[in-house]
Amino acid sequence: MSRLTLESFLKERKDQLETKLPEYVVALDAPSILKESMLYSLQAGGKRLRPMLLFATVEGFGGDYQQSIPVASAIEMIHTYSLIHDDLPAMDNDDFRRGKLTNHKVFGDATAILAGDALLTYAFEVIVTMNNSEVEPSQKLRLIAELAKASGPEGMVGGQVADMEGENKSLTLPELEFIHHHKTGDLLSFAIIAGAILTKANDNDVESLRAFARYLGLAFQIKDDILDIEGSQETLGKPVGSDITNEKSTYPKLLGLEGAKRKLDDHILTAKEYLYKVKMKHEKLEMLADYIMYRDR
């Protein structure tokens, strides 16, 4: 797929998602300050990488990506809640994200905590109430089970706790991988697995995609670490070199910059090997894997 095709693929789907996503919050019968706070962070932009992975999986199995927009919205709600809580003074204490003030800087800590809680809870409601006659009750239950596991104590929240515990410590590679598997990888994997569940992929294909997603998630994080060294502040929208300043354990720190780049190549290669085992059209997921490797932000 050419660069131009990639860009139009991403743009059309991102526009669709970003039109539908706020509608879920606007429709709520809830205090307006809560809705404003939820919308503020949901609409703060970002790559929408998880929804794109979901859409690419659905389309790879011959499905219509528009049918999966409710699940994509739920994923963005979970991702967004995690960013709001991570940015709090009690956690990372960040004032800016993607060049905008963080939620608590605009709405105060209490409302930010509650907006996060609301987005997390609402994500499950959006999936359970999605009005799609083609999605059977058993599929919805699988989606909810996978999403809860990916984002809960054994998933994203567990990874975040491990990350906090690892601060100012020298981590081993397995410790670093544990953190990233869970903190970033599990929700990213869910996006891909959700696409397989929605299109009724068989169990073998689901497990191959799970392995694909696992290596893709690690690759994503390694690229992040590399961009913190080699990226441009202007393109990234955040200061570079902050990992070094914060004495954070990173792949380049453990493996050296060249070692980290080799690891990135290896993981993308291994991810693709798993992808090719799946009976589907691989093109769009392959393209997103390349995008993760070559992106400059």
Added chain:
Amino acid sequence: MSRLTLESFLKERKDQLETKLPEYVVALDAPSILKESMLYSLQAGGKRLRPMLLFATVEGFGGDYQQSIPVASAIEMIHTYSLIHDDLPAMDNDDFRRGKLTNHKVFGDATAILAGDALLTYAFEVIVTMNNSEVEPSQKLRLIAELAKASGPEGMVGGQVADMEGENKSLTLPELEFIHHHKTGDLLSFAIIAGAILTKANDNDVESLRAFARYLGLAFQIKDDILDIEGSQETLGKPVGSDITNEKSTYPKLLGLEGAKRKLDDHILTAKEYLYKVKMKHEKLEMLADYIMYRDR
């Protein structure tokens, strides 16, 4: 039902629940500090009123309460997460709850926020993965839809935001009722409705129970306000008179102490009228309604 019968009813079910509840967390493959923090607050005691309402409803329809322990556990996880987040410095800034240090005083704010997030997410996983062949997929989906609505932006979280917005303001009775319906009432209602869903009660009965629960929830809050004036600090395990010190809008403030007591009587009476419309054994729910009215803590 005699006082002795009530006490043995509550004790047996509370013991069962409090044995099973921690097992869910112990079984998790998650960082140990996260599990400790979750367990600390889950095991901090309390009346377990919501599980008791669930059990009484299940038994009123001829079901076995033990089958509903996973749902009771999920409800306690949601209730507990809401207490952890409410107690945070950014919210109510409470150092003690039920005579014990609050979660963030023991584990720090960051872990407390994440333990709350973990409990909220895990509650959905516990319901979706409950291993009970008698519960059909459609019942699980109804439980999840009701729980998400009751605890999310249109439910408990929305009520909490409205409560914060109402601080240091003189509220009208409808405003006060909006807050309590959502902040306390919605999860309490869910407990009762979940019992009806699990025993496949018909839609009419579910709606009558929803009305029963609505009045019961308001009655519960009015009694809380009255206890803050008339209760004993020793029995309550918290200082009395704090609502007056905090200039909080309460029922006694709006209606006078006698007016609040009349309102409590009225609501319990109306609740019972709805209860009697339901084709079930009313005895245990009736007993819990009386308990809510006459309790001294």
